Amino acid sequence: MAQENVIEMRDITKVFGEFVANDKINLHLRKGEIHALLGENGAGKSTLMNMLAGLLEPTSGEIVVNGQVVNLDSPSKAASLGIGMVHQHFMLVEAFTVAENIILGSELTKNGVLDITGASKEIKALSERYGLAVDPSAKVADISVGAQQRVEILKTLYRGADILIFDEPTAVLTPSEIDELMAIMKNLVKEGKSIILITHKLDEIRAVSDRVTVIRRGKSIETVEIAGATNADLAEMMVGRSVSFKTEKQASQPKEVVLSIKDLVVNENRGVPAVKNLSLDVRAGEIVGIAGIDGNGQSELIQAITGLRKVESGSIELKGDSIVGLHPRHITELSVGHVPEDRHRDGLILEMMISENIVLQTYYKEPHSKNGILNYSNITSYAKKLMEEFDVRAASEFVPAAGSLRRKSTKSNYCS
Secondary structure, eight states: OOOEEEEEEEEEEOOOOOOOEEEEEEEEEEEEEEEEEEETTSSSEEEEEHHTTSSOOOOOOEEEEETTOOOOOOOHHHTTTTTTEEEOOOOOTTTSSSHHHTTTTTTOETTEEEHHHHHHHHHHHHHHTTOOOOOSSSSSGGGGGHHHHHHHHHHHTTTOEEEEESSTTTTOHHHHHHHHHHHHHHHHHHOOOOEEEEOOOOOHHHOSSEEEEEEEEEEEEEEEEEGGGGGGHHHHHHHSOOOOOOOOOOOOOSEEEEEEEEEEEEEOTTTSSEEEEEEEEEEOOOOOOOOOOOSSSHHHHHHHTTTTSSEEEEEEEETEEEETTTTTTHHHHHHHHOOOOOOIIIIIOOTTBBBHHTTTTTTTTTTTETTTTEOOOHHHHHHHHHHHHHHHOOSOTTSSSOHHHHHHHHHHHHGO
């Protein structure tokens, strides 16, 4: 007997200008399954799911929810049909409590007054039922990234979601938090929920998914049972060629020291040292990895190197010259590039065009400008060149930075 489909996306096409983001994609979600949506960055996964969540409308095609063709023209319409989305970049107000974030837009009132006590009781009940440990009274700014994600999940459950979309949910989690999330997803399915998991991580798909739909360059390639597909099969479907999982890596041959850090002390926002007497040398021709879970000083270290955070003591030298106290622009001009962890906040101006974002670091220099006037003809042609080089897929260089374009546009900043 065929299993019931709770979602059917039929021949979904989404066009932005002349750019086809989704081209006649089909995806069926069965009741009680975890269905992975697999594809490279820029394949069109988030665009497709944003249509299911009511954030975008298809150019053509139809969406069927529980057997009925529906018009998902807003997130509230999607929520009313039991669809909720846990976004990769959390949609939370840091100054609010956990409870305030969860009920925002669906506030519980008693005699016309906000009933936080009643809402907190509901949240605690949901938390216990689904194994989502949170403190309703805690400020979101004070809880871990993993806890913030649990808040996002509870937001959807509080609104009655039976169909949950997880958009790259492990991107900001530690290994232990990833294991916890996998257990949460399995528990949600046991409780009768259905899940779509957007990812490009094969091991995670294999750990929790029942089926997987692969999309490549905006087209659906195939839907397969996860038990019958190898990682090599999935990778080939995802990129369009056979993929080797063994990397032949030659040993590096580091040369002279280009960045030298000695006894560095850097404070975090509360005035407490986040980096304590750290020393590190980086040589030309090598890649140095800095390991550690989020919140252990990595961000403060990078901000100190790039001039975004004050150095309390110690030294940072670039090719023998101190860069402590220099303006970030000066450090950029010394060929130090920075792809920040939060591209939304620190890397790009999302309302501006891709071409403008690409020259954010160098707009004031010739040939991009002269005598304080921007040379848009040069900026446009330069952006076209870099978009081709970095495989930035967009309708044109004039559209705003969005989706996977954000990552690539940020990198392109340092090539201009």
